[in-house]
Amino acid sequence: MRRTCLNMVYELAKTDERIFxxxxxxxxxxxxxxxxxxxxxxxxxxxxxxxxxxxxxxLALEGKIVYTNTIATFITRRCFEQVALDLCLHNxxxxxxxxxxxxxYAPLGPTHQAxxxxxxxxxxxxxxIVAPAxxxxxxxxxxxxxxxxxxxxxxxxxxxxxVVTDPGMSFRIGKAFVMRRGxxxxxxxxxxMLKAALDAADKLAQDGLKAAVLHMxxxxxxxxxxxxxxxxxxxxxVTVEEHSIIGGLGSAVAEAVAEAxxxxxxxxxxxxxPDVFPNKYGSQAGLLTHFGIDTETIVSxxxxxxxxxxxxxxxxxx
Amino acid sequence: xxxxxxxxxxxxxxxxxxxxxxxxxxxxxxxGIAGSGHPGGSLSATDIVAAIxxxxxxHDPNQPKWKERDRFILSKGHAAPVLYAALAETGxxxxxxxxxxxxxxxxxxxxxxxxxxxxxxxxxxxxxxxxAIACGIALAGRLDKLDYKVYTVIGDGESQEGEIWEAAxxxxxxxxxxxxxxxxxxxxxxxxxxxxxxxVCPVDDKWRAFGWHVICIDGHDMDQIVAALDEARQLKGKxxxxxxxxxxxxxxxxMEDMVEWHGVAPNQEQMIAALxxxxxxxxxxx
Ligand SMILES: Cc1ncc(C[n+]2csc(CCOP(=O)(O)OP(=O)(O)O)c2C)c(N)n1
Ligand SMILES: [Mg+2]
Numbered sequence: 364m365r366r367t368c369l370n371m372v373y374e375l376a377k378t379d380e381r382i383f384x385x386x387x388x389x390x391x392x393x394x395x396x397x398x399x400x401x402x403x404x405x406x407x408x409x410x411x412x413x414x415x416x417x418x419x420x421x422l423a424l425e426g427k428i429v430y431t432n433t434i435a436t437f438i439t440r441r442c443f444e445q446v447a448l449d450l451c452l453h454n455x456x457x458x459x460x461x462x463x464x465x466x467x468y469a470p471l472g473p474t475h476q477a478x479x480x481x482x483x484x485x486x487x488x489x490x491x492i493v494a495p496a497x498x499x500x501x502x503x504x505x506x507x508x509x510x511x512x513x514x515x516x517x518x519x520x521x522x523x524x525x526v527v528t529d530p531g532m533s534f535r536i537g538k539a540f541v542m543r544r545g546x547x548x549x550x551x552x553x554x555x556m557l558k559a560a561l562d563a564a565d566k567l568a569q570d571g572l573k574a575a576v577l578h579m580x581x582x583x584x585x586x587x588x589x590x591x592x593x594x595x596x597x598x599x600x601v602t603v604e605e606h607s608i609i610g611g612l613g614s615a616v617a618e619a620v621a622e623a624x625x626x627x628x629x630x631x632x633x634x635x636x637p638d639v640f641p642n643k644y645g646s647q648a649g650l651l652t653h654f655g656i657d658t659e660t661i662v663s664x665x666x667x668x669x670x671x672x673x674x675x676x677x678x679x680x681x
Numbered sequence: 682x683x684x685x686x687x688x689x690x691x692x693x694x695x696x697x698x699x700x701x702x703x704x705x706x707x708x709x710x711x712x713g714i715a716g717s718g719h720p721g722g723s724l725s726a727t728d729i730v731a732a733i734x735x736x737x738x739x740h741d742p743n744q745p746k747w748k749e750r751d752r753f754i755l756s757k758g759h760a761a762p763v764l765y766a767a768l769a770e771t772g773x774x775x776x777x778x779x780x781x782x783x784x785x786x787x788x789x790x791x792x793x794x795x796x797x798x799x800x801x802x803x804x805x806x807x808x809x810x811x812x813a814i815a816c817g818i819a820l821a822g823r824l825d826k827l828d829y830k831v832y833t834v835i836g837d838g839e840s841q842e843g844e845i846w847e848a849a850x851x852x853x854x855x856x857x858x859x860x861x862x863x864x865x866x867x868x869x870x871x872x873x874x875x876x877x878x879x880x881v882c883p884v885d886d887k888w889r890a891f892g893w894h895v896i897c898i899d900g901h902d903m904d905q906i907v908a909a910l911d912e913a914r915q916l917k918g919k920x921x922x923x924x925x926x927x928x929x930x931x932x933x934x935x936m937e938d939m940v941e942w943h944g945v946a947p948n949q950e951q952m953i954a955a956l957x958x959x960x961x962x963x964x965x966x967x
Contacts, residue, residue: 389871391871407872407878408878408879409841409870409879410841410870411841411842411843468791470717471791474758474807643786645784650785
């Protein structure tokens with residue numbers, strides 16, 4: 364997915380002279396073609412994230428469209444102040460491409476696990492947040508990032524993830540996609556958790572439970588019209604994300620649903636990373652299972668909610 | 682109790698070189714078994730780390746939280762394998778744990794985690810932050826009337842971070858002469874040569890201009906390292922920066938000065954070849 368994304372930046376740069384790339388110690392040989400073909404629009408700025416954001420802002424204020432790339436924690440937390448002011452306040456066309464959103468860098472520990480990136484960027488006015496499900500969706504997204512007004516955060520998942528979206532699908536920043544219809548429950552998801560959500564819907568179907576799946580690659584601006592349309596009809600709503608349960612997709616959905624003030628009662632559960640710094644390492648898959656962010660958990664949560672009329676669920680692990 | 686070496690002269694040099702060799706072997710085996718990790722920057726820092734642990738540091742592996750211990754902070758946290766090897770060899774952690782590097786449930790992850798590993802003073806891995814924390818610890822030592830020293834190793838690529846220079850100003854302002862920083866100057870970072878990406882040169886002049894006492898050495902010459910540490914420990918009134926010219930991947934011919942070995946572990950064949958170069962004929966027996 365990362366390769367697709369960066370290659371698209373190069374492809375887009377071929378026909379649009381406004382496109383610049385600024386990297387921050389991203390990997391030897393990354394985008395060598397871009398560097399060779401458009402040296403005047405290619406910069407690698409070493410280990411200096413705050414500086415990179417300022418540089419990108421300055422370029423963008425002069426009419427350039429700047430794509431920046433580094434590890435997600437360092438492009439979000441490390442330079443948050445610069446992102447808030449230099450990019451969002453000035454509303455400039457800088458695209459932040461964060462490698463390893465979520466638990467991708469599991470073996471590298473808390474310094475490299477981007478588990479609150481969506482939460483902190485959601486709090487910034489004007490920031491768009493997009494987490495495609497797979498490389499195909501990335502291909503549909505990237506051309507739209509060129510002329511989108513204002514800053515965008517593009518959250519990358521791991522490389523080589525299976526393609527789950529249909530290449531024929533459309534894409535629009537700010538649009539949610541109904542992947543499955545079903546009246547018994549609604550699973551809302553973003554990024555590569557779409558696969559687990561679809562698999563869960565399949566499993567639930569075997570019990571006769573029909574779950575709708577709503578894929579929200581754009582977490583901000585949230586497509587509340589599609590979301591609330593489905594949520595109104597669903598007795599059970601479960602959100603699934605590779606992110607802290609605080610402030611991410613689950614929070615965004617909870618806020619929208621709560622304020623919709625539906626007459627019917629909703630049973631609701633966020634599936635995500637609990638409010639802890641992960642204290643185990645290893646593989647991404649190992650940590651996702653450890654935290655119960657997987658198909659099995661989605662299935663069991665929906666089954667339980669289907670049985671229990673109200674009250675809290677005790678499924679959190681840490 | 683404190684661990685101190687009584688050796689001097691050539692005997693000391695030889696002793697420290699042996700420790701460094703052990704660490705190098707451990708780094709290779711650890712990353713080889715893990716299948717990922719950062720051997721290059723671990724090997725470039727090895728001689729410095731060996732001299733710090735077995736010559737300079739006043740510490741007691743049986744009391745990792747001993748108040749009067751000298752503190753060592755690996756600011757360039759991705760070189761965790763060099764730290765883990767030193768902690769195992771000094772006795773903070775069990776040697777067997779080394780071979781679980783980066784596995785699910787292991788205490789040893791890609792970057793040092795103080796919550797998990799005795800002897801790790803602070804969790805690092807986000808570059809540029811170790812020096813500022815070292816300043817805080819050094820200042821606390823002065824205020825608490827404890828005479829410990831604070832040692833920290835930073836990278837040359839890491840020196841591109843603004844926070845390093847904010848801390849540089851702070852340390853000189855407070856005349857933190859209990860702070861000794863060492864730059865692992867290997868002229869490589871992820872994207873290539875530091876001098877090509879964003880030159881930090883003339884780095885010794887920069888530190889001097891910021892009010893530090895600067896000592897330039899060959900970071901693989903044990904006598905020079907020891908002499909620099911002696912000078913640094915005696916100096917009064919200023920923080921000290923030891924600019925150690927190093928070779929990334931030092932000790933393994935095919936890794937030396939190669940950008941490719943920043944964050945890539947040796948495969949089994951390469952691990953065996955590397956260990957052979959380091960004098961281990963049968964890697965299973967190491
Ligand atoms: C704040 C931050 N930005 C980026 C990284 C990713 N990163 C890990 S190692 C490295 C290169 C460091 O180069 P240098 O300090 O010279 O280390 P060495 O050559 O000693 O390995 C980078 C950019 C990081 N760990 N922290
Ligand atoms: Mg370096």
